[in-house]
Amino acid sequence: MFQRTEFEGGQAGGSAALSIDSAIPRFGEALRAPVSGAAKGDPGWRDKLAQLDLIVDLGSQIGTKTWWRGTATCALLCGATLLLAPGVKAIPTAAPVMDQTQWDEARAQAITPLAFGGDTGRRMAATEAVEPLANMPERPHIELSATLGRGDAFARVLERAGVAPDEANELATMIGAVVALDDVRPGTVMDIVLGRRPNRTVPRPVDALAFRARFDLKIEVARVDGALRVNPIAIAVDETPMRIRGRVGSSLYRSARAAGAPPSAIQEYLRAIGTQMSVSGDIGANATFDMVVEHRRAETGEVEIGRLLYAGVERGERRTQLLRWSAGGQDQWFEASGVGRSTGSWLMPVPGRISSGFGYRRHPILGYRRMHTGLDIAAGHGTPIRAAAAGTINFSGRNGGYGNYVRINHGNGLQTAYAHMSRIAASNGAHVSQGDVIGYVGSTGLSTGAHLHYEMLRNGRKVDPRSVSFIQQAQLTGDELRRFRATLANLLEIEPGAAMARRENSEGGETAANARSAGASTRS
Incomplete structure (x- = not known):
């Protein structure tokens, strides 16, 4: 909607366009034309009606008298529309009501409602027009297949296919004498041919049976002169590996x-x-x-x-x-x-013999008996020392009589320590994997020759490293x-x-x- 003042200044877009401002005065002039005898300067009701602005822009001049008048007009028009609108209500119809049996029959035969359980397999009953046959002929033989399931019995698979229990057990015994039935893999498909039976009260006999017993063996069973015969067929297999x-x-x-x-x-x-x-x-x-x-x-x-x-x-x-x-x-x-x-689970830090074990001994330098808190492993100078297990290094540097010393925290209260190194190859705070080189064998600190002093700590207490199993190859x-x-x-x-x-x-x-x-x- 537009304000009248937006079109002041005459026509826009050529002579074919007429502004609202120019159209309304003409409408007022048409209303005033028949009026006579009106006092000059006293506009009549037609003039007032012509000057009345019924098209109000509710998006501008909000809160003014013109805006409130437009709001009231809009509410009046909307209310009149709602009052004059026709009512909506359902048209009553007479629908037949089905009982549960009828509903089940209809659902079973409908196309749409598989989601509603329409899978009962019911069919329409025969009417009077259907005449039952006195004797329906049977097919001379039936071809079908059966699949051996996981944990399934061979004879049971044949019985489910329609083979008589006695004949199924006989076939299982005959085939078991040729190949172990446990070697037949689950998922094996058996092709079965059932022959003619003497009457409808007995199962059909097996005329033929064929399946792949192994990758290199096929079993065929055929009825010859009224008796079943097993024929194993070897299959040549090329077992050359693929490179x-x-x-x-x-x-x-x-x-x-x-x-x-x-x-x-x-x-x-x-x-x-x-x-x-x-x-x-x-x-x-x-x-x-x-x-x-x-x-x-x-x-x-x-x-x-x-x-x-x-x-x-x-x-x-x-x-x-x-x-x-x-x-x-x-x-x-x-x-x-x-x-x-x-x-x-634990790697031996260096290859070599254990020259001194865990326990009390006479110290080779101090000369008195005291506790030896680790293992001395004899190894050549410069031999790489590897982490016994993955962990984080919490000490790396010089440590008194230990000389160059590294200690690794493996979690769960376990730590390992490596002493007398000639050179340290791991820094404090670094994470190491099992087998990573952390230093090299030397003779620093209180040591009489090149070797590794290896310790294990459990919850801060030094224990015999041989209490854990070292990796062997x-x-x-x-x-x-x-x-x-x-x-x-x-x-x-x-x-x-x-x-x-x-x-x-x-x-x-x-x-x-x-x-x-x-x-x-x-x-x-």
Whole structure:
């Protein structure tokens, strides 16, 4: 809406536009035209009506008399609209009311209400127009399939498929004599053919049964001369392992996947290599990953991927090679030298013999008997000293008769201390991981020669460090070491991608053979 004063000054936009200010006076002149005899200077009611501004801008001049008049006009118009509006109410209709039985029938047969439970499977009842058959013919045989579930019994699966219990048990016994039923994996699908039965009161007999009992064995059962016969069919399997090798690039995982490695093998590879180095920190983009995975391909075309057998990484001249090997009844990763996985929880700080144990002894310098509160480990001068476990260094520096001394807080009230160092390689407050170098063997302080004095503190009290289990590594020797090295050499002789190329060639040969067979049939 507009104020009258906003259009003062005549017309706008040419002769075709007429301002409200110019239109209202003309309307007043039209009203005043018939009036006669009015006193000069005394406007009549028509003049007052013409000058009345009914179009009020409620957004301006708020609080004035004109604004209040416009507000009252707006409220009056809105009230009149509400009073004159027609009422809204529901139109009553006569709807049939269904009982619960009728409602269930309607819901079961409707299209929309699966969400309302319309899955009862009810159907319309037969009317008088339906004539029942006196004798309905049966199909001569029925083809169906059954799946062996986890923890399911073989005979029970056959019974659920419609096989008679006695015949199901007979089949389970016959097949169990050929292959252990426990070797049949859950999820195995059995193709069953049920034959003709003498009457409707007995189950159909089994005419044929076929399933894949193992990756290398198929079982077929057929009824011959009225008796069931089991026919085991061996399937040739190529068990050449699959070797995958490539450049790490920006992501080891993505590069290995692009090279054809299965995700499970990559996860095993990362865990194995992670025991030797930091995968993210020590393996650069130019490094080469190398893995060998169990791979089986049946002559029927199926492929089975097994465990990771070998994990290697090459970083320039440095090469890490790990082979899965069974030692002590357990599989673990051994280095190419025959050193196996570490066991235990605490690392021996330096390699060497214990020259003096925990307990009372005569001090070699002071000359009197007193408590020796740690272990003396003989080692060459400059041998790296490693943290026995992860923790935070809470002392690093000179400490009286201990000489150069480092103490690590491992949490839960446990601390370890390392004394007589020739040089300290860790600063106070630093966090160290197990195996990090914190210093080097020396003979500072009250010491008669190069060695490490190693202490352990529990809740501030010094205890025998041998009360905890130190990490030990399995070592292969003799004939087992020779077999280990021969196996490693055989795996490294496998050409990368040879298994996949053999599979592609085999599939291509099968396709070509099928094509030649089809062509021969066409020509004949």
